[in-house]
Amino acid sequence: MADKPDRSEKPMSGAQVTLNDVARVAGVSRATVSRVVNGNSSVAAELRRSVEKAIEATGYLPNLAARSLVTRSSGSIALAVSDMGAGQIFADPFFGRVVNGVTQTVRPRGVQLVLAIVDDEPSRRQLLNYLRQGHVDGVVLVSTHTDDPLPAALAEAGVPAVLTGRPADPLPISFVEVDQRAGVFLAVDHLVARGRRRITTVSGPLDTPGGRERLTAFRDRLAHHGLVEEGWAEGDFTQVGGAAAMRELLTAAPEADAVFVASDLMALGAVGALHRAGVRIPGQLAVVGFDDSVAAVTCDPPLSTVRQPVEAMAAQLAELLLDQIADPGRVLQSRVFQPELVVRESS
Numbered sequence: 001m002a003d004k005p006d007r008s009e010k011p012m013s014g015a016q017v018t019l020n021d022v023a024r025v026a027g028v029s030r031a032t033v034s035r036v037v038n039g040n041s042s043v044a045a046e047l048r049r050s051v052e053k054a055i056e057a058t059g060y061l062p063n064l065a066a067r068s069l070v071t072r073s074s075g076s077i078a079l080a081v082s083d084m085g086a087g088q089i090f091a092d093p094f095f096g097r098v099v100n101g102v103t104q105t106v107r108p109r110g111v112q113l114v115l116a117i118v119d120d121e122p123s124r125r126q127l128l129n130y131l132r133q134g135h136v137d138g139v140v141l142v143s144t145h146t147d148d149p150l151p152a153a154l155a156e157a158g159v160p161a162v163l164t165g166r167p168a169d170p171l172p173i174s175f176v177e178v179d180q181r182a183g184v185f186l187a188v189d190h191l192v193a194r195g196r197r198r199i200t201t202v203s204g205p206l207d208t209p210g211g212r213e214r215l216t217a218f219r220d221r222l223a224h225h226g227l228v229e230e231g232w233a234e235g236d237f238t239q240v241g242g243a244a245a246m247r248e249l250l251t252a253a254p255e256a257d258a259v260f261v262a263s264d265l266m267a268l269g270a271v272g273a274l275h276r277a278g279v280r281i282p283g284q285l286a287v288v289g290f291d292d293s294v295a296a297v298t299c300d301p302p303l304s305t306v307r308q309p310v311e312a313m314a315a316q317l318a319e320l321l322l323d324q325i326a327d328p329g330r331v332l333q334s335r336v337f338q339p340e341l342v343v344r345e346s347s
Helices: 019-026 031-036 045-058 064-070 086-092 093-109 121-132 148-156 178-192 209-224 239-252 264-276 295-297 310-326
Strands: 076-082 112-118 139-143 160-162 174-178 201-203 230-233 258-261 288-291 304-307 333-337 340-341
Touching: 019 031, 019 045, 031 045, 031 288, 045 160, 076 093, 076 121, 076 310, 086 112, 093 112, 093 139, 093 264, 112 121, 112 148, 121 148, 139 148, 148 160, 148 288, 160 310, 174 178, 174 310, 178 201, 178 258, 178 288, 178 304, 178 340, 201 209, 201 239, 201 264, 209 230, 230 239, 239 264, 258 264, 264 288, 264 295, 288 295, 310 333
Parallel strands: 076 112, 076 139, 139 160, 160 174, 174 333, 201 230, 201 258, 258 288, 288 304
Antiparallel strands: 304 340
């Protein structure tokens, strides 16, 4: 008698795969698969990973239209970037890392990511209307400026939302950030340990919480070591801005032997300005950045920097948002990640 064909190996399209198929591959119940697909946070991490792997293996595609009728869910979230132009966004490695971290978290759960660029008042009103109409279930907000009204508007509207970085004013909104002060302390301590005593800084823009906090932490840590700031210049978190600020410091603090630059992208510009001025790095002047982005490893020499785990932070943003969407009544939660110092050739 001829063997019967093994139907389990017959390829199926994503639309043909059912919850039962995924449950069989994952070795869990159909109900568990359903909870994972619908973003329910009550599923244990190990079971969730098994289901997500089974979804990927089977090519399962949730019926989002049917699900939305039952759950009133759109099956999508927005990643909104506020007060930054498109050119600046896509030139900044930090943004790409946020996108990657969020996408890798929501994609296995069948959740679509929608990008929204909010750079003026009309686009802000448009986003709020889009959210209120239920086109997406919530928003991950990348906001940099202190006076940005969008975080408060989201909180007031009751839209599920999470914020990259602590809000400038206390708000009922979840956020994820790195411990800014601890990171700056690592950078200053490293420079002092290398024998540097005339230390300058290129700060971020002082109309941003991160820019102000990193400058304050820099000054506090110098005082801790009994040192006085050699000089500082304000940058704008761009490569061009970092170069301009470094040129300013070369005139204002010509005896400096080190510079802490508040972002890797600015540090890349600063290093270029130092090369053009004939300054040896790190012989004459040591450089430390902040982020540990691709700019740090493409820099010449490779950049010593403070690493913030952006992908892990972005994944946590997505998790907090999905939890909030699944259970609107849950207590808001936030998380602060610890930085690490990465020593390379620039210091």
